[in-house]
Amino acid sequence: MFRFDVYVPKDLRDALEAFKIYGEELVPIAGGTDLLVLYRQGMVRFKALLDLWSLRNELSYVKLEGGLVKIGALTTIDELSSSELLKDKRFAGLRDACKTFASPFIRSVATVGGNVGAAHPLSDITITLLTYDASVKVRSLEGERVVPLKSFFLDKRKTVKRPDELITEVFFSEPPNNASSAFIKLDRKVGHGMGYVAVGVYAELDGDVIKDVRIAFDSMGRAFPERALMTENALRGMELSERNVDKVVREVLPKEMGRISDYRASAEYRLHLSQVLLKRALLGVGRRVRGE
Amino acid sequence: MSEVGASRASWNTYRDVEVSFKVNGKEVRVRVKPYERLLDVLRNKLGLLSVKEGCGRGECGSCVVIMNGKLIPTCLTLAVRAEGSEILTLEGIAPEGKLHAIQKALLDTYSMQCGFCFPGVIMASKYLLDKNPDPTEDEIRDALDGNICRCGSYLRFIKAVKLASKYIKEGKVFFDESEVLR
Numbered sequence A: 001m002f003r004f005d006v007y008v009p010k011d012l013r014d015a016l017e018a019f020k021i022y023g024e025e026l027v028p029i030a031g032g033t034d035l036l037v038l039y040r041q042g043m044v045r046f047k048a049l050l051d052l053w054s055l056r057n058e059l060s061y062v063k064l065e066g067g068l069v070k071i072g073a074l075t076t077i078d079e080l081s082s083s084e085l086l087k088d089k090r091f092a093g094l095r096d097a098c099k100t101f102a103s104p105f106i107r108s109v110a111t112v113g114g115n116v117g118a119a120h121p122l123s124d125i126t127i128t129l130l131t132y133d134a135s136v137k138v139r140s141l142e143g144e145r146v147v148p149l150k151s152f153f154l155d156k157r158k159t160v161k162r163p164d165e166l167i168t169e170v171f172f173s174e175p176p177n178n179a180s181s182a183f184i185k186l187d188r189k190v191g192h193g194m195g196y197v198a199v200g201v202y203a204e205l206d207g208d209v210i211k212d213v214r215i216a217f218d219s220m221g222r223a224f225p226e227r228a229l230m231t232e233n234a235l236r237g238m239e240l241s242e243r244n245v246d247k248v249v250r251e252v253l254p255k256e257m258g259r260i261s262d263y264r265a266s267a268e269y270r271l272h273l274s275q276v277l278l279k280r281a282l283l284g285v286g287r288r289v290r291g292e
Numbered sequence B: 001m002s003e004v005g006a007s008r009a010s011w012n013t014y015r016d017v018e019v020s021f022k023v024n025g026k027e028v029r030v031r032v033k034p035y036e037r038l039l040d041v042l043r044n045k046l047g048l049l050s051v052k053e054g055c056g057r058g059e060c061g062s063c064v065v066i067m068n069g070k071l072i073p074t075c076l077t078l079a080v081r082a083e084g085s086e087i088l089t090l091e092g093i094a095p096e097g098k099l100h101a102i103q104k105a106l107l108d109t110y111s112m113q114c115g116f117c118f119p120g121v122i123m124a125s126k127y128l129l130d131k132n133p134d135p136t137e138d139e140i141r142d143a144l145d146g147n148i149c150r151c152g153s154y155l156r157f158i159k160a161v162k163l164a165s166k167y168i169k170e171g172k173v174f175f176d177e178s179e180v181l182r
């Protein structure tokens, strides 16, 4: 382990200015539940940390504004799960993701911005936000830009964000009343957090017909969360029935999904789990929309 | 700009930083390194030995304390973040010479084997009971699911938290040592 300095900015502007002085050797830290683990494992290098915790009064919020649901980057998982706004059935998937997220003491410090910034497949909030077709707001001294979450990741631990940019917010359109979502993760042990397979589903129903659907997995082949677009297309317009879902999950999903084998699970097992969990999540969303 | 341990002009300064906070009701002021963890400062500089390092990576819960009303892993918290905060460790949960209801309940249920996980388990239980004085079994399991006990006392912890909840509801939060030592 190496030594480093810490810079505590007084506001967002001050934080962005700090990159002018320290350059790329300055790395932002939010909850630190991803970064400091990597640090301990010797998997990251930096000369100084930019401590974003002091920006929490500016960047911790969950609000509805102009038809958009906006979540500040420094909102903790705890704050997200207890936010009044998300009590509604339309956000059930986000609540699922918070509920199964790590343990209470990780949830009190881990942030939404850090979950996106981690650019890791097993990022539960990110998977769920993909199903809401969320966008990421990033800021630098040059100004603000908005990047769709689905094009934010380039590889494991690589994003389109430049080192001098900070994530300030994620946002998505307020879902209609006939919509709901679900998130399911299969895990060896509750509380450890990193599952074998995780799936998020969002759907809008018109009676029994799937009007719109978005599906995201921890991985579709590349080592970051992605949408299952072919499967979504196959389901759109279909009646949401066990038979239909079963067929699509068996015939379409394997065509677009690539799974890896490692010491935790084989590729076959991961694909099988993906199919089973997707089916369960889709049927669950149906019940949630109907208020069952 | 406020700088902590960093010099604008040069690298590798790693200057000590003075951090003031309240721990177990007492104001403290310590010099820490910018890269130091809160865990090490509480243990080594302030002698609060209840704060234990199990995994050092957020997975075991043996290092947790309550900081500004939140249960946090001190192994993943920079010491500089303590500035201006209020911290509660196991040492501060009961007045000198007394035991907290949770401690009494853990003894009553014969939960202790080696006891290494106890400080974390007690802080996590207190965090739960402060917010939710009458938790269900599922809520207790959820509250303790980040605390690893290598001796496997998990089922007794559940009994203990239920018992502690009963004691607290009866208004018995603190116990004399004579009431518990056998």
Ligand SMILES: Cc1cc2nc3c(=O)[nH]c(=O)nc-3n(C[C@H](O)[C@H](O)[C@H](O)COP(=O)(O)OP(=O)(O)OC[C@H]3O[C@@H](n4cnc5c(N)ncnc54)[C@H](O)[C@@H]3O)c2cc1C
Pocket: A027, A028, A029, A030, A031, A032, A033, A034, A035, A036, A037, A052, A073, A074, A100, A101, A102, A103, A106, A109, A110, A111, A112, A113, A114, A115, A116, A117, A118, A122, A123, A124, A125, A165, A166, A167, A168, A191, A192, A193, A194, B057, B058, B059
């Ligand atoms: C025991 C344990 C269990 C876990 N369980 C889960 C789980 O169940 N589900 C899950 O999804 N994750 C889990 N994680 C991973 C981790 O907690 C999450 O990824 C978390 O959301 C990271 O947030 P953070 O605020 O701690 O990020 P940090 O560690 O502070 O940062 C993560 C990365 O994002 C960057 N970053 C953070 N904030 C910003 C910002 N505002 N702007 C620019 N860059 C930024 C940092 O530079 C860093 O590269 C677990 C971790 C541990 C230690």
Ligand code: FES
Pocket: B052, B053, B054, B055, B056, B057, B058, B059, B060, B061, B062, B063, B064, B073, B074, B075, B076
């Ligand atoms: S030592 Fe902090 S959680 Fe294990």
Ligand code: FES
Pocket: B111, B112, B113, B114, B115, B116, B117, B118, B148, B149, B150, B151, B152, B153
């Ligand atoms: S009693 Fe030994 S680790 Fe819990």
